Amino acid sequence: MKKKLKVKVKNLKIDDKFFSEGLDMQCNKVLVECKLIEYHGLDKYVVEKEGYTVLLDGNENAYI
Numbered sequence: 001m002k003k004k005l006k007v008k009v010k011n012l013k014i015d016d017k018f019f020s021e022g023l024d025m026q027c028n029k030v031l032v033e034c035k036l037i038e039y040h041g042l043d044k045y046v047v048e049k050e051g052y053t054v055l056l057d058g059n060e061n062a063y064i
Contacts, residue, residue, distance in 0.1 A: 006062070009057070019064070
């Protein structure tokens with residue numbers, strides 16, 4: 001798998017697709033595909049993550 005560039009969520013633009021860290025069923029670290037939906041204020045971002053809408057902090061790591 002190609003090495004991904006690590007950036008912060010706050011450096012992405014609306015509709016950007018990226019990967020975020022997550023856990024699988026055995027609690028192993030995996031990268032999950034995400035899409036930035038909107039800025040929510042106070043350094044919080046609305047993100048679609050595997051069909052779910054979640055709120056991420058702008059300082060969370062994103063991999064592109």
